[in-house]
Amino acid sequence: MNTVLFDLDGTLLPMDMKEFTDTYMLLLKSHLESAGYEAEKIIAGIWIGQKAMIENNGMLTNEECFWKAFENFMTDGNGKMETKVKRKLEKEIIKFYKEDFGVARYVTSPSNIVSECIHILKEKGYQLVVATNPIFPEIAIYERMAWAGVDTEDFSLITTYENSCYTKPNPEYYKYLLKVLYKDPDDCLMVGNDVKEDMSAKHLGIDVFLLEGNVIEDLNTDISEIKRGNWSVFKEYVSNLPNLNR
Incomplete structure (x- = not known):
């Protein structure tokens, strides 16, 4: 083993997901609402979009x-929004991530031990990946990594909705990785x-480690x-792993 794939929400960044x-x-x-939008319809549309990503067959x-x-x-x-309307909304969502999203960090529980483990693995020569479910844009994922106290530069790949065509627990997500x-x-x-999204990697022969503290159970999976x-x-565990640099 020479590569460690980390989930983000509830793992690198401890939190109660709900x-x-x-x-x-x-x-x-x-x-x-402050920007004058019909917020409830947009949020309903976001859930529709998330469902579509979960069902993505890899063509987009x-x-x-x-x-x-x-x-x-x-x-x-009717298919597509007017280009200028879409661009205006996209800019507003980016503005949200830059200005207001940070308040959500106060319902997460960052821990120094996370960055300590990352440091140990880096020092030993392991390749690191943030294998978060790619249903968020890069700006939102990088922001949460900052809350967790981990550096994006320490990871060779961070899955986002821009660079991915599948989501967990679809085995194609892990095949892509x-x-x-x-x-x-x-x-x-x-x-x-x-358990369902992350531990499913074992079906492809990938070793797994269930991080306890904010476990999301799946009664259909034997753990x-x-x-x-x-x-x-x-x-x-990582302190006892072999040093790959020797």
Whole structure:
């Protein structure tokens, strides 16, 4: 094993996913209403777009897939929004991420031990990847990484909705990672807190580690044989990994 894939929400950035999502949506709703938009319809469209990304068959990027479904919903089935209307909304959403999204960091629980583990792995020569579910734009993912206290430069790949064509737990998402990283399954370890989305990597032969603390359960998945533990246990685990630089 020479490559560690990390989930972001609930893993690199400890959080209660429901609390975070609720806060995020309230902040977005408030921002859009202040800007004069019909916030409830836009948020409904965002959920439609997210569903489309989850069902993406790889023919479009997740970004393209999102906007296709979102625009169709916003135009009541007429396909595309007017270009200037779409661009104005895109600018407003970017403004939201730059100005208001940061308030949501207060419902997350960043921990110094996360950056300590990243440092240990980097020092030992392991390749690191942020394998977050790519349903957010890069600006939102990079912002949450900053909250977690991890440097984007430490990771050779960060999956976003701009650079991905699949989402977790679709096995094609992990096949895509292996392809772009030029890795075999036994080269990799997937670390995450979501049993269904993250631990499904094991079906491709990728080793997995269930990060406890904010576990999202899946009653249909047997986790009895899966490595698991909190960040302290994971730190001990990575401290005992071989140094690849020797």
